[in-house]
Every structure is written in C-alpha cells, then in structure tokens.
Amino acid sequence: MKTLFHTIFTVALLFFVTGCSSVYQATPEEVAALDKIARDQHFEIQAMWAQPMASQSLNSIANAGLLPPGSTASRIDIAGSRGYLRMVGDSVMADLPYFGERRMGGTYNPQQTGIKFEGVPKDFSLEPVTKGKGYVIKFNVNQGAEAYQVVAQLFPNRTARIAMSSSHRTNIWYQGNLAPYERKE
Known part of the structure; x- marks a missing residue:
C-alpha cells in the first residue's frame, strides 16, 4: 500500500513539475x-479549485448540473468554501472540501465529509x-484511522498546488493562493 502511495505521488509530482513550466x-x-x-x-494556502480524479460518479454529478457554475467534473470552483x-x-x-470516492470502509460522519486534519x-x-523557483513540501499526517500523504508546491507568484492522497479516498489536487498566515484574534 505504501509503495502504491509513493508511486502515485511520484507521478503526480512529475505532472505538476512539467505542467508548471511557463514564460513567467x-x-x-x-x-x-x-x-x-x-x-x-x-x-496558508487558500484553496480556489479542486481537481478530483475523474470517475463515472463525478461525471454523473456534473451532468446533473450539481456542480458550481463554471465547474467541470475534473475542475471544481471552491473559492467560496474557505478551504485551506x-x-x-x-x-x-x-x-x-472533498470530491471523490471513498475506497475503504470506515465511519461516516455527515458533518465531516471533507479533508480535515491537525497535528x-x-x-x-x-x-x-530543482528547476525554476519555488519550494516543494512533503509530509504524512494521520487523523484518526485515515492517513494522508501531502505534496504541496509553493510558487513565487503567491500560488500553490496541493496533491492529497488518502488511505481511504481517491486522490485529489487543489490549486490556491499562498499567503503568510496571520492569526485572527
């Protein structure tokens, strides 16, 4: 299972790095x-777009018109979600917020359907x-029975990409804005 996560993240990181080359x-x-x-x-990375793995279920949801305006099954506008x-x-x-399919059984809590962790x-x-400017952050974190592998790329133009792999769900990617975190009292 660990080898599968490692392979998936390596491929995802390769796509991110090759897809991010630009004239900027x-x-x-x-x-x-x-x-x-x-x-x-x-x-803090404020998530603006979610990019779930394409599946028949997500295509059905998109075809039914249940996604926000301007969204597709493979790119969902989550700017109003305050996801971070x-x-x-x-x-x-x-x-x-999470869009995708659960791969393993587990408890279902309708109040916590997204990806939440702290630790x-x-x-x-x-x-x-290695090429260009920016940073890559990698880490693993557990929240209850679910384990997450996270790869985040930080870019000088204050944007970021996050690849999220879970032990219980299909993979998802996020794009968002990067800012220094200031605690709000």
Missing part, C-alpha cells in the same frame, strides 16, 4: 517573499524545486 519570470522581490514564507514555515492548508511552525492543519507531520521535507 518571478521578480527578486517575489522570490525573497517566498523564501521568507518557506523559511518561517508560517503560511495551513502550516504554523511544526504543525499543519487542513480543512478542505505534527511525519516525514516532513521542504526543498527548493
């Missing part, structure tokens, strides 16, 4: 701001990308 050139100020965010490990992945020091938190990640790594 980051300014020195943008690169310095990203370096500070990464160094401080005090940031947050890193504060050595802790990570997430509250992201200190295991196998954490933060490395600069």
